[in-house]
Amino acid sequence: MRPPRPAEDDRPVLVLGPNPTPNGGMHLGHIAGPYLAGDVYARYQRARGRKVVFTTGTDDSQTFVVASAQRLGVGPEELCRTSTELIREALTAIGISFDGFGPFDQTYQQTVLDYFRALHAAGKFRLKTVRMPYLERTGEFIVEGLIEGECPVCLATCRGGLCETCCHPNNFDELLNPHSTIDPRDVPVVRETTILVLPMEEYREELTAYHEQWSSYWRPHLVQMVRDVLSRPLQDLPITYPLAWGMPAPFPETPGQVLNAWLELIPAGMYTSSYAAAQLGRQTTPGQLWLPEENMRIVHFLGFDNAYFFALTHMALLMAHGQKYIRPEWVLTNEFYELESEKFSTSKRHVLSVQELLEEMPRDPARLYLALTAPEYQRTTFSRAGLDKVSRERLVEPWNRLADIIGKAVANASGATPVLPVSAVGRARVATMLARFDFNYEMPNYSLNRCADTILTQIGRLGRLADTLDGHGLDDEPEAWGDLILQVSALLALSAPILIDLAEAARQAGGFDGVLSPAAFDVAEVAAFVPPLLSLAATAAGAASVAGR
Structure with missing residues (x-):
């Protein structure tokens, strides 16, 4: 199926921005990519007379929150609260016209849990014993933002779960020379644990068909990454982790574990789109706008560093729901934005916030x-x-x-x-x-x-x-x-x-x-x-x- 010509496509538009992690404020590197792009696109669609829902909300469950909070000497809940205020302030100041910025509240969490309960009830997940990094000093497993090492695919320095440079996954014990991000002197051992996973290989055929349908309309780097990942065996996707921070996983097989925070983002989008629609005067249930009968087109803006999750794992999870939900038609990625030809770095104080820039000019x-x-x-x-x-x-x-x-x-x-x-x-x-x-x-x-x-x-x-x-x-x-x-x-x-x-x-x-x-x-x-x-x-x-x- 070829997409309708834009001039002839007056379907309502659901514009999704990435979910910012509330572990600090926003610098220009964040704004110059998906947020400004989504805002300009949404504003143009409104000017053309089309119905638009433009939305996002914070991603509080990320382990990056825990790592940042410990380095700052504050609690993760407090960091989420103060960072969310800074993020909303920055987006408002630069004029990002979200119709609704969904709060991380009980309805958000219920929407996410219902999304995964349905998949669990349908038998889509598998129990799997895996080897994961473990800190003997603290007695904790470390994943995602809690661990850093070298990517097994491109050898760049990266965090656990995904390499921001080549965008390949590195699940479980694949990082080379790993260490804790909170204390780099802490080097983990490997310990077995049993978690729930989604067997991604079962969705290879559907994923390939989806990307063949849309890849000619997407940016080359995203297309190349998808083809590269699909050329290899697809890694099982962790659904749960044995961590203390995150949303408690509601599955009897994995007591005391939490959901993989990266996987919240599509059901989070279902929640925030419903929240935004309510701000525009239409009451819907979470996920309703994603039903085929709503006849919406989804346009997703995100950084390339998150593209693996959105273009592959989230698509597989949507496919696991069968034909219940529509899928994004347009996925626009951007690369990194640097400050004076050097990567933005809060720790090195090489950063420029939105608020600082707007103190200098309109x-x-x-x-x-x-x-x-x-x-x-x-x-x-x-x-x-x-x-x-x-x-x-x-x-x-x-x-x-x-x-x-x-x-x-x-x-x-x-x-x-x-x-x-x-x-x-x-x-x-x-x-x-x-x-x-x-x-x-x-x-x-x-x-x-x-x-x-x-x-x-x-x-x-x-x-x-x-x-x-x-x-x-x-x-x-x-x-x-x-x-x-x-x-x-x-x-x-x-x-x-x-x-x-x-x-x-x-x-x-x-x-x-x-x-x-x-x-x-x-x-x-x-x-x-x-x-x-x-x-x-x-x-x-x-x-x-x-x-x-």
């Missing part, structure tokens, strides 16, 4: 630069010099000159605000703009980089057109001015998913009504208006508020 230039440099296909870097240069020379100064030229012409017009004629050429230019932006905003070509670059290209083009009219009154060349103002109005609408505060100011100035369709700009005349200006000066209000949709 969020519109920040969002545009992050979109322009987002790591879509390879690692990219945040550069303060690059941010300053792009923001000043390619965005703010040329836009403000364009706005000033139009503002001066409108101010010098006689009488009431004029309504100007638009030529066929002007309407054709707008139609071309709409088509080009739609190509970049829609699947399968969706690209933050190209959206941002197209905004800057159009600002430059319209600025040159304005220069030719500078000094000429609206009465002298009304059609030329009408063509320019219609194109500026279209650009404001088309850049609104990224330049959210400029778009809100333009709405208030009468520049456009937020509707994005060819019919909205296929007009014979346009009312003159003065475009709002952009600034490079940070404001507390701009950093703390979210622009209207």
